[in-house]
Amino acid sequence: MENSEKSSVPVIKLALSWAIVGIPLLWGVMQTLEKAMLLFQQ
Amino acid sequence: MNLSFLEKKNTVAKPGYNRWLFPPAALCIHLSIGQVYAFSVFNLPLSRVVGVSESVSADWELTTIGWIFSTAIFFLGLSAAIGGRWLEKAGPRKAMLASALCFAGGFYVSALGVQLHAIWLVYLGYGVLGGIGLGLGYISPVHTLIDWFPDRPGMATGLAIMGFGGGAMIGSPLAVGLMDYYATPTSVGVANTLLTMGTIYLVFMLIGSALVKIPPKGWLPRGYTPPKTDHALVTTHNVLVSEAVKTPQFYLLWGVLCMNVTAGIGVLGQASVMSQEMFPGRVTVQMAAGFVGLLSLFNMAGRFIWSSASDYLGRKRTYTIYFLLGMVLYALVPTTGQMGSITLFVIGYLVIMSMYGGGFATVPAYLRDLFGTENVGAIHGRLLTAWSVAGILGPVLVNYIREYQINSGVPRVEAYTVTMYIMAGLLVIGLLCNLAVKPVDARYHAKVP
Numbered sequence: 429m430e431n432s433e434k435s436s437v438p439v440i441k442l443a444l445s446w447a448i449v450g451i452p453l454l455w456g457v458m459q460t461l462e463k464a465m466l467l468f469q470q
Numbered sequence: 471m472n473l474s475f476l477e478k479k480n481t482v483a484k485p486g487y488n489r490w491l492f493p494p495a496a497l498c499i500h501l502s503i504g505q506v507y508a509f510s511v512f513n514l515p516l517s518r519v520v521g522v523s524e525s526v527s528a529d530w531e532l533t534t535i536g537w538i539f540s541t542a543i544f545f546l547g548l549s550a551a552i553g554g555r556w557l558e559k560a561g562p563r564k565a566m567l568a569s570a571l572c573f574a575g576g577f578y579v580s581a582l583g584v585q586l587h588a589i590w591l592v593y594l595g596y597g598v599l600g601g602i603g604l605g606l607g608y609i610s611p612v613h614t615l616i617d618w619f620p621d622r623p624g625m626a627t628g629l630a631i632m633g634f635g636g637g638a639m640i641g642s643p644l645a646v647g648l649m650d651y652y653a654t655p656t657s658v659g660v661a662n663t664l665l666t667m668g669t670i671y672l673v674f675m676l677i678g679s680a681l682v683k684i685p686p687k688g689w690l691p692r693g694y695t696p697p698k699t700d701h702a703l704v705t706t707h708n709v710l711v712s713e714a715v716k717t718p719q720f721y722l723l724w725g726v727l728c729m730n731v732t733a734g735i736g737v738l739g740q741a742s743v744m745s746q747e748m749f750p751g752r753v754t755v756q757m758a759a760g761f762v763g764l765l766s767l768f769n770m771a772g773r774f775i776w777s778s779a780s781d782y783l784g785r786k787r788t789y790t791i792y793f794l795l796g797m798v799l800y801a802l803v804p805t806t807g808q809m810g811s812i813t814l815f816v817i818g819y820l821v822i823m824s825m826y827g828g829g830f831a832t833v834p835a836y837l838r839d840l841f842g843t844e845n846v847g848a849i850h851g852r853l854l855t856a857w858s859v860a861g862i863l864g865p866v867l868v869n870y871i872r873e874y875q876i877n878s879g880v881p882r883v884e885a886y887t888v889t890m891y892i893m894a895g896l897l898v899i900g901l902l903c904n905l906a907v908k909p910v911d912a913r914y915h916a917k918v919p
Contacts, residue, residue: 436486445494445681448674449501449633456639460763467760467816 478561483683489618489691491681496611496630498678499566502671503573503607504637506546507766509539509596511645515658519587522658530589538580538597540861545601547858550609554851555711557606558844562614563682569607570675576600577668584661607675608634608854612834613847617685620843621694624785624835628777631831635770641667703786703907707915708842714849719840719910722903726789727833728856728863729900733796733893734826736864737819740872741765747882748807748815761816768820769827776828777835785836786907792825793901800894804887830857840910867892 474480516535520528557565576599583591611630619626648666652659690696697706714720737744742758753761780788799818806815833853838846868889875885 437488437491442488442491445491448677449494449497452640453497453501453633453636456636456643457767459643460639460767464760464763464767466756467764 476564476567478559478564478684481561481563481682481684482686483689487683487685489685492611492614492618492683493626493629495566495678495681496615497633498674498681499569499607499610500630500633501637501640502675502678503569503604504634505641505645505667505671506539506542506600506604507635507638508642508645509542511642511649512660515649515660516584516592518658519584519660522656528587534589538592541593541597542576542601542604543861544858545598546604546608547855547861549602549605550851550854551605552851553602553606554609554848557609557851558613558711558848561684562610563679565606565610566675566679566682569603569610570672570679571603572599573603573607573675574668574672576603577664577671581661581664581668584664605851605854609847609851611682612850613843614682614684616834616838616843616846617689619691620696621691622778622781623838624780624832625774625778627834628774628828628831631777631834632770632773632827634830635766635773635827639766639770644670702784703909704839705842705910705915707910707912708844709840709849709910709914710916711845711848711852713914713916714841714845714910715852717910717914719907720849720853722907723833723836723840724853724856725903726836726900726907727829727853728860729896729903730789730792730796730826730829731857731860732864732867733800733896733900734823734829734864735860736866736868736889737893738765738769738823738826739865740868741819744886745815748886749810749812750883752810752812761819764816764820765823768823772824772827773831776825777831780828780832780835785832785839786904788832789829789836789904790901792829793897793904796822796825797894797897797901800890800897803890804884807883807886840907842916844916 513532513535517525517529517532519530520526553565576596579595579599580592581595583589583593583595612627615626615630616623645663645667648663649659652662652666697704709717741762742755745753745758745761746755776788776792783791799822803815803818806818834846834850837849837853841849868886871889871892872885875888876882
């Protein structure tokens, strides 16, 4: 069965779902990058 | 209370569902359970629960505390192996809910254990209960991701498993911040931190569980035509989990995963000390911490990048790259130490770590190629026992060989040379396992009703 339907999911729901996981992940990456920068401080 | 929304048949997506809603659901689970890699931030505070400002005789030893993480990883492997079949029947929503309750419950029981200063409660909580939550959570989205993304299974599973790598990046600063907030002159703040984190993860994982939808039977993405016949290593058939474990392919992939993880995990645990000992006086404690942070980033990014690339390169070729490139890099690491080149040392390890993460993330798609989609969650669960074995083997090899070398009078700067060559040797075994992988014999294929 091929999906011939157009997505009926509102863009805002999709954006919100990704934001829920994206924001904490971005925060974690920023924290790690900050720590990683110490490697380049001689 | 009506719990029918948990039933697998009630999680089937209605027409018009956007498949890109599923990866965030999977990430809610994997970003949470990935916290396990950051558990070491609790080690020192847990060794000062009684003495608070310093460890006293009534406090737990670090070796006693170390068993919390080991127990959790052991139960991860066990629950993934046992729970895989149940997951296939119950569906991802029920499995994610069970994972959320076990994982968060583990935090709560451990908080009580810390409050009462009863280590067995912490073992039972974070170790056993939390470990079961880890195992169920890890495998819960895999099958559904492959169903939603039959055109790009490597990318889809890589996205979720990348979350497991990223979980530590959130869990570590979160735990440190909360302990700072809750700490008082009479408490290290661990119990309250565990309670708070358990609640945060429970909410986050419940959101993931609520978002989950499985595709209707036979659903295919627009414009995608599945292959009608077997193509190279990609089958159009399905193999039952009970049959899969009888095939040589299962054990070859078990060897592939075990060798790749053993080589990576041992180094990951020793990265800070190793960088300081290989470059004495040049790599400070702070720089070593930065190095470990960079390794985590590449471990996470590698999960997505390599796994996505495997959709185009093919799984067997991707693992061949992991092993060949890994062997060369491990063999060259001692030379970078002799050359005194921190830059080459760091670059070498960053590539190694990206392939370590990639190895985890590519294996579900490899299993799908060989055994079909139908039982991939359960087969993946069984295969994760390789991780449990590697989790013990890797650190033991690196730590004991280093110790033996130093005790035999080898200077610390050269104490890792033999270990690196052994790691390269492990990758040779992994390469041979990978090269021996052939399509699964037709006698193992499930009968089509």
